[in-house]
Amino acid sequence: MDELDTAILAELQRDGRQTNRELAERIGIAPSTCLERVRSLRANGVIEGFHAEVNLAAIGRPVQALINVRLHPKIREAVEGFREYITALPETLAIFVVSGGDDFIIQVAVRDTGHLRDFVLDHVSRHRNIADVRTSLVYDHIRRTSLEVLEPDRPSRPRTGRKPR
Numbered sequence: 278m279d280e281l282d283t284a285i286l287a288e289l290q291r292d293g294r295q296t297n298r299e300l301a302e303r304i305g306i307a308p309s310t311c312l313e314r315v316r317s318l319r320a321n322g323v324i325e326g327f328h329a330e331v332n333l334a335a336i337g338r339p340v341q342a343l344i345n346v347r348l349h350p351k352i353r354e355a356v357e358g359f360r361e362y363i364t365a366l367p368e369t370l371a372i373f374v375v376s377g378g379d380d381f382i383i384q385v386a387v388r389d390t391g392h393l394r395d396f397v398l399d400h401v402s403r404h405r406n407i408a409d410v411r412t413s414l415v416y417d418h419i420r421r422t423s424l425e426v427l428e429p430d431r432p433s434r435p436r437t438g439r440k441p442r
Contacts, residue, residue, distance in 0.1 A: 278323070281306065283426045285314055285378035286323070290423035293327045328421065338386035341370070341415035342393050344401060346381040356380060359406055368396050379411075390414070 284304050295303075301311035318324045333339055348355050356374065363369055363383055371384040382435075383401070387393045393412070402410050 278426060282314060282318060282323070285311065285318065286426060287423065289315075289327075329356055333386045337388055338368075339341070340393060341384065341386050341418055343413045343415060344383040344385060344397060345409075345411040345413075346380075346383065346401065346407065347378065347409040348380045348406045349381065350406070355406040359404055362404060363401070366396075366400055368392075368400075379409075384415075427432040 301308040373382040
């Protein structure tokens with residue numbers, strides 16, 4: 278990743294629907310160079326795809342919640358089985374497999390709080406490996422739509438316990 282790749286990523290995150298010619302013009306490079314760089318970013322897995330950002334309220338799913346789930350037993354088959362099960366449900370937006378007290382945090386979007394209650398009781402709590410479920414209603418959801426490319430880590434100097442001079 279160099280400065281040109283970083284500029285391309287920033288511009289595509291701002292507007293992923295622009296043409297290659299528009300992208301090249303905004304960055305100040307030849308369209309052929311731009312196309313080659315975008316293809317390389319895709320081939321190297323830096324760009325994983327292009328997506329439409331959907332307004333959840335506009336599609337009848339204005340209520341979001343985070344559902345913390347703890348499984349029992351904590352074995353691979355239980356974790357993988359629950360992950361597959363919950364991923365297939367249309368209310369599910371995101372799944373985080375986490376460490377600590379919980380095993381999963383599930384982000385869902387539903388019609389209303391009644392739908393949320395039914396989802397938790399009928400789909401989450403009924404799964405055979407559930408030990409505990411806690412649900413938090415989301416008041417506001419702020420999601421970054423563009424990410425800054427961080428410089429690679431530089432090797433750190435070993436700490437000696439002494440203060441610098």
